[in-house]
Amino acid sequence: MLDLILQSLASGTAVGCIYGLIGIGFCVIYNASGIVNFAQGAFVMLGGMVASAALKTYGIPLPLAGTLAVLVCAGIGIILERVVVRPLWDRHSTTFVMILATLAAQIVIERMTLIVAGDQPHSLPMFTDLPPLRVGHLAISYQFLWIVGGSALVIAMLALFFASTKTGKAMRACAIDPDAAALQGIPVSRMLALAFALSAALGAFAGVLITPTQYIAFNLGVPFAISGFIAAIVGGFGRPLGALAGGIFLGVVQALAIVVLGSAFKNIAALSILLLFLFFRPTGLFGSTT
Amino acid sequence: MNSLTSTWAKRGSNPVLLAVWGLASALVVYVLIRGGYLMSVLQIAAIYTVFVTGLNIFMGYTGQVSFGHNAFAAVSGYTSAVLTATYNWEPLPAAAVGLGGVLLCALIIGYPTLRLRGHYLAMATLAIGLIAYDVAVEWGSVTQGYMGISGIPPIGIGRWTVASDRGILVLLIIVAAIGMFAAAGIRRSRLGRAFVAIAGSENAARALGIDVSHYKLVAFLISAFYAGVAGSLFVHAIGFVSPEVFGLHMVVLAFTMLYIGGIGTFVGPALGALIVTLLPESFRTFNEYQDLAYGAVLILILIYAPGGVASLPKLLSSSSRRKPA
C-alpha cells in the first residue's frame, strides 16, 4: 500500500508540474491584462497534436517536432489575441464577455482540430527509450525526469525573463498599471500579444511533455484548462511559482484520490478542490499578489 | 460596474421588433400546420427558450454569470427520467420531485457561490456544471452512465398523454410562453427592480436597503427552476437522456442563444433559441461544423453586436444618426 501511495506521489508530482505550467500560462495573461484565458487548454492540446503530426506524418525528429509545436502554438496564441481578445479589449467589454469569448475560441479551436485531425487519440514516443529507474520500490520513468526537469528549467527561464530582461520588466509594468506603462513608452498592446504568445508556448510545451505518458485528443483542452486554473487558484491567482506549487498539490491529491477512491473520482476530486478553495480560500495557499 | 441589462423595451413600439415577432409567429404556425422534421427542431428551440429565459433572469437582469446552469437541468432531467422510466412514476409527480431537488441544490450551492465575483464566480459555476456531468457519467447504477436512459414516457396525466410531435410542440410552446411572460412580470415588479439595481450598482442598492445577497440567491433559485423545467421537458419530449445532453454543449448553445437574441431583453431568449436552432438546420449535413459555427458566431456577436438581435434596431438607428465627435 505504501508503495502504491509513493508511486502515486511520484506520478502526481509529474502531472502536477504539467498543471503548474498551464497555470503559469493563466498567470502570465492575467498579470498582463486581468483576463482569464479560457482557451488556455487548447494550446496544451495543440502542442501535443502538432508535435505528433510533425513526427508521424512528416517524419520530423522529436526534438524539432516539439520545438515546432511550441512555436506554432505561440503563433496561434498571437492570432487568438489579435482576432478575439483585442477587439473586445478595445471595446472595454466586461469580464464575463471576455471569458465567454475565450471559451468560444476554445470550442472553435477544438472543432477545427477535430475536423483536420479526426477524433483518434494521438501520442508521442517517450523522450528516452529506456526502462524506468528503480528507486527503492518505486519505478521512475525517464519521462518523469523530463517533465520535472523541463518544467523547472522553463520556469527558471521565465523568472529570469521577468526579473532581468527589458521586455520582461515592461510586461510587469503593464500588469501593474497599463496607463502608466503606456506613458513610459511601453507598447502595451504588443505586450498583450507577447503575453498570449508566451502563455500559448507554455501550454504547448506542457502538452509536448505530457503526451508520451498519455494520449492526446481534440477534446482534452477543457480538462487541461480546468486543471491549470485550479493550480493557479490554489497557488494564489497571479503568482507563477504558486501556480507550480498549486499544480503539484493538485496532481498529488488527484493521484491519491484515484488510489483511495477509484479512478471515477479523478475529475470530481479536482473540481472539489477548486470549489473548496474558491469558497474558503480564494487567495490560495499563499495569498494573492494584489 | 458594468451592467448587462438593457432598458425594458417597450413592447409594440418598435417596428423592427414587431416584424421579427410576426416572422417568428408565422414560422411557428407554418411548422405546426406542415409538420415534419422541423417540429423536432422547434421543440428544442422551445425547451431552450425556457432554459435561456431563466439564465436571462440571473445574467441579464441581475448581472451575474453562471456557466453551470446545465447542472440544474441535469438534476431535474435525470430525476424525471429515472423516476418515470425505471420506477414507473407519473411524469408530473416525478418532475415535481426533480424541481424540488433543483431548488434544494440551488440553495445549497448558491450560498457559498454567490459571494464570489468575476472570474471566480464564472469558474465556480463552471465547476458545478462539470461536476454534474461527471456524476451523470460515473453514477452508473442510477444514470446508466454514457449509455443513458431511454424509453422515457411522454408527458401526461394518467392515460392522457401528449405523445404526438405536434402535441408536444404545442405544449412546449405554451410552457415557453408562460415562462417568458412570467419573466417579464418579474422584470416589471419590485423584485425585478431589485435585480436590475444589483446589476447596476451593488453599493447603491445596499444603500437603499436592498439585501443584495438575498436577492442574488432568489434570482439564482428562479433561474435554476427554469433550468430544471427545461431539463424535465427535454427528457419527456425526446424520450432519452444521457450525460452529453446536459454537458458543456448545452452551456455554449445557451450562451450563444442568449447573446444572439439579446441579453436582458424580453424577446432575446426566444429569438436566440429560434435562430440558433433553425439556422444550422440548413447545414444539417455538416454536423461537425455546427459547434465550430456556434463558437465563431458567438465570438462575432460578442465583438460586433453584444446586445444581440434585439438591440439591432438601436444599433442601426444610432449609426445612422452618429453625432459629430
Add this chain to the structure above:
Amino acid sequence: MSMLRLDSITRRFGGLVALENVSLEIQTSGITAIIGPNGAGKTTLFNIISGFNTPSAGRVLFGDDDITGIAPELIARRGLIRTFQLVQLFDELSVLENVKVGRHLHTRGGLLMAFLPRLAARREAEVEAAAQALLRQTGLADRACVPASALPYGQKRLLEIARALAAEPKLLLLDEPAAGLNREETLRLAELLRAVAAAGTAVLLIEHDMTLVMNVAAQIAVLDFGRLIANGTPAEVRQNPDVIAAYLGQAEAALA
C-alpha cells in the same frame, strides 16, 4: 436625543490613522456639514456611519440604536440613506426607474407579487406617483424616461438625491453633492436641501463648496488629518484659528 452620535470613532489602515477619536452629535433636524481638506477622512467617516466600513474603535449611534458595524442595507432600513462621492446610478435604468428603486424599503412584494400584477397594480401605482413627485421636486420630470446614463452630470447628482429621498430617510447623508455642479446648479441644490430639511429630514453632507456650506448648514464640523478640529455654527467655525490653519497654513492663522 440626537439623531446621530459618533462616539470616539477611530479607523486605522495598517499604520495609517484615517480617523482619530472623532466624536460628533447630529441633531434630529437641520443641515450639518462636514468639511475639511482632502484626505481628512470625511468619506471614510461616511462609510463607517453607513455601514460600508467598520471602525477600529468607537461606536455609531443612530437614535437609540448602536449601529456600529451593521450591514449597509440594515442601516438603510433604519432610515439612514446615503449617496456616493462618485455617482452610483443604475445606468441602464430610466430616470424614473432609478427613483422607483428608492421606494424599495417602503413597499412590499416579492416573487408572488410578480405573478399577480392585478394585486400589485395598486402598489405599483403608488410607487409611480411617489417617484414622479420626487422627479418634479428635483426638476427632472421631463427626463423621466431617459436612461440615467444619458443625463448631464449635474442632473445625475440630482437624480441620486431624488432616489435617496424616495427611501424616506430620517437622516440623509450626501457625499459631496455639489462636486462638479456649476453655480446655478449649486443654487438649486441649496434650495432643494433647504426644502428637504424643512420637511423634516435631517441632512448631513460632506462638502468642499464653502458658499453652499455657509449658506445651508446650521452646524459645521471640521476634520483635519482624521481629527475633529472644530464643531459649531458657521460663524464660529469661520473664525476658528485651527480651521484657518488647516486650510490656509500656519502663517495665515497667525494673521487672523
